[in-house]
Amino acid sequence: MPPLTFAAAFSVSLIGAVIQAVCGFGYGPVNMSLLPYLFPYAQAVALSGLCGSTTAVFVAASSFRYIRWKTVLPCALTALVFAALSVQLSAGAADGFMVRSLGAALVALGVYSIFFSGRLRIRPTPRNGTIAGALAGALSGLFSVGGPPMALYLLAATDSNDEYRASLNAHFCFTACITTFMRWRNGAFTAATIRAYGLVLVSLLLGAWIGGKIFRRLDPKRLRLLVYGYLIASGLLMLFK
Template sequence: MWPTPCPPGSRCGEDLRAVGLLPGRPGPDQADRVVVVLLTAFGIVLLGTVAQAVSGFGYALVTVPLLAAAVDPRSAVVVSALTGIGSTLITAVRERAFARWRVALAVTATALLGLPAGLLVLAYAPERLLSAVIAGVVLGCVALVWSDARIRTGRVGLGAIGVLVGALTAATGTNGPPLVAAFHSLGYDPRTFRATIAATFAGTGLMGLAGFAATGQLHADVLRTALVALPAVPLGWWLGNRLFHRLDPVLFRRLVLVGLLGSAGVALAGLAG
């Protein structure tokens, strides 16, 4: 569940030896630890998919910090992208009649400009720095949504947001905060918001996966973890869609924000450790 070979300066070699995937000191109960990690990934993906289906955002913001605590930050970003693309595509297709496609396509197109910078950060940033950035983005999203912040959403504003979204897509997988603030500023109702942000996530997510493949991030351990966690996506979508039509959107948004605080707290605790 960790990348091989290990990036220079990272600690993933120690993690791999701990579960017996590299020569050296094997950890106790290797097989049990691997199973625990896989089951944990399944549960994290399930939780993130429910949040995404109900609120329109929150998948990567929930899954990346928690997966980073279970595996490592780079693997967490890629596993989240591999599993999350399914739920965003499902939402985008099912809710296509409610999406503002011109806005979604404009943001996706400009995201291409920021993607290369994000791929460089993912490939070369030290793991502790990457974990800190992930936690900071999650906390920033909570602050933006909780404060009801509004930003400029003209052509220039949306273009700048798109570039930032592209960089965050590749570097941390947590590209939701600028989109949440922008679409909230446009005054979208809950269903239009969910549909438009899903359409944007689908486009940027596919671009991100292409970038990960081109830079060698889609290795066997990441693919295996994503494959085990993938069945949680349709289950989480089914649960989240039922909740979407029954829960008060304002109440659930508050619950998601509280959950994001906990997710950021896990990332910060791992950083401190």
């Protein structure tokens, strides 16, 4: 990996890990705003998914006692099915089409986070959990950005910030199993992907540690506003690439 490519991948991975540790999600969207410019699309999605799941394991393990298993498991099981189908669907898609589709998804995620994340509330029912899991699984499989649907649901289904963050990352651990397996089966995990993952692994550890330190000191809403404003701009650039 060229030094400049490594520096860019390391930096965005570090930022994504910090954001996920603070906000509960965000690694995938932040990284997928840059990685498609550094790697072929399939490799970028595979790398982002693998790194994001590693960060989720770190966060979930550090707050294991707060996980609401009865809430997470039905959503995760639904997400597994839709994630597997979405990975298979995206395997043969053209890079240009997927990059523009990702741009549209990033714009939508940014608009949602800035204008609606504090206003929309859904009832924590099994049916709504199933719908959220299906949407999260589809977005995870297609673009490695499955956080917002589950974040919206778990904000209503949990009783504290700790439960929300821990449960959300536990959900990511489940979906990561199937998306990683399906991408490996479809050939996305090349030797270059594994090397890139090994090189940025330190950034995941460092980012999760930093994010954990500032979790209780930084207002997540303000951080999301900055991050998703950036994602809207990045998504618009991808749409017209």
